[in-house]
Amino acid sequence: MRRPAPLPTPPRAQADAEADAAARALEGEHDAGTDATQAQASATEAPPATSPGSLDETAEVPWLRDRTREATDDRAATPAERAASALPFASVRRPAAVVDDEQTATGWRDVWRAARARRRALRREVRRFTARSRRRRVAWAVGVGAVVLLVVGSVGAAYSPLFAVERISVVGTETLPADALERALGAQLGRPLPLVDASEVKAALVGFPLVESYTLEARPPHDLVVRIVERTPIGVIQGRAGWTLVDAAGVALETTPDAPEGRPVLEVSGGTGSDAFDSVGLVMRALPDAIRAQVTRVSASTRDDVTLTLGATGTQIVWGSVDDTPMKARVLETAMGTRPPETVSTYDISSPEAIVIR
Structure with a gap:
């Protein structure tokens, strides 16, 4: 039965063992070199021989004192220190796997704290530089919200x-x-x-x-x-159904079997759809109310020969065409004020610049 192979030495223990072996080797070389150097020095600088009687038993031998001190120092020093003292200009590199976990954790914690402090400072600066725009946005939001609320409330109330x-x-x-x-x-x-x-x-x-x-x-x-x-009635037209009250557009307003009192009779060739009726309608709408109330009859065979009759006196008004109708209405009103219808048989205003009164 085979014996199980021994477990491999951990990397850190193996590294420590290698460092100790190197230190012991350096220590041996250092001791050998030191012994040879001291022996040569003692042979070269040996003190003169003295007689036993002249030696002080309590006197300290210098070379023995130095050897004793060096041996004591070598025994007190650790192997790593002896290796370091033997090679004063050489340094033993520490293996990469040997890392101080506590120092590493402390370093990452400091980095994280510094990053968090930087982020906080950056946020403070951003808030400081955007304070005005944020206030403006808040004001706009409040204003728009108020307007929307007012409109919605008004519409809701209006339709309620x-x-x-x-x-x-x-x-x-x-x-x-x-x-x-x-x-x-x-x-x-x-x-x-x-x-x-x-x-x-x-x-x-x-x-x-x-x-x-x-x-x-x-x-x-x-x-x-x-x-x-x-609608303004302008008169009545006699038809088969009776007397029809019409306005200036020829719209029939009402029909009665007898001619209504106070409405002028319209004698128009071609009926309500003719040009003569259109001229009669324009003339009647242009007359002042006081004069229109006195008209009892309107006749027209064409659009240029409109004639009105005043009922109380039978006075005729020769209007002619519808040209210059507003001016003719003003001239007629002035002439009737100067010469009342009772004293006149005809007002010829077909030419408003030169009227004829007979």
Whole structure:
């Protein structure tokens, strides 16, 4: 049975053993050299012979004293120290595997602490140099947040029942009854003001021919105002169904079997779709209210021969074409102020620069 091989010597113990062996070898060489040198010196410098009687038994021999001191020093010194003293200019290199763990840990800890301190200092400097921009960003964020909150709150409140329609007011009517229009728009009650349906309002007002245009005005928190512009009737036209009240655009406002009182009769060639009717409509809308109220008949066969008749006196106004209509209206008003219709049979203003009064 074979004996097990001995375990290998650890690297550190092996290194120490090699260092001790080298020190012992150097020590032996040093002792041999020292003995030879001292023997040669003693042979060369031997003291003169003396008689036994002249020697002091207690006297110390110099060379023996030196040898004794060196031997004592050699016995007290360790092998490594003897090796170092034998080679004063040589150094025994320490193996790389022999490292002081405690010193290594202390070194890494110092490096880590220094790096952490550097990072902290860098962060402090960054915060110091970016303080203004950070304050600016905070101010912007607060401002934008406040605006967004205000907008969201306003929109939410506007579309909530807090701004529901509770009252509808109709203004601007002269002929139409306002309460009838308000009842027609009753479907908008209870709706938030921003959700009022304009198409439903239009559909409700289509049933009133006298309504020419309208506008909606919201008055928070609960009022809806409807402003009406009525059509201006210019007269009645006799037809198969009776007498139809029309405006300047030829829109039929109402039809009655008998001619309504206070409305001028329109005698127009070609009906409401002709050029003559368009001229009549322009002239009637251009007349001042006081003069239009006195007109009882309007006739026109073409667009250039419009003639009006005043009912109280039967005085005729020869208008002619629609050219310079605003100027003709001003000239007529001035002439009627100077010469009342009771004293005149005809006002010919077809040429406003040179009117003729007969």
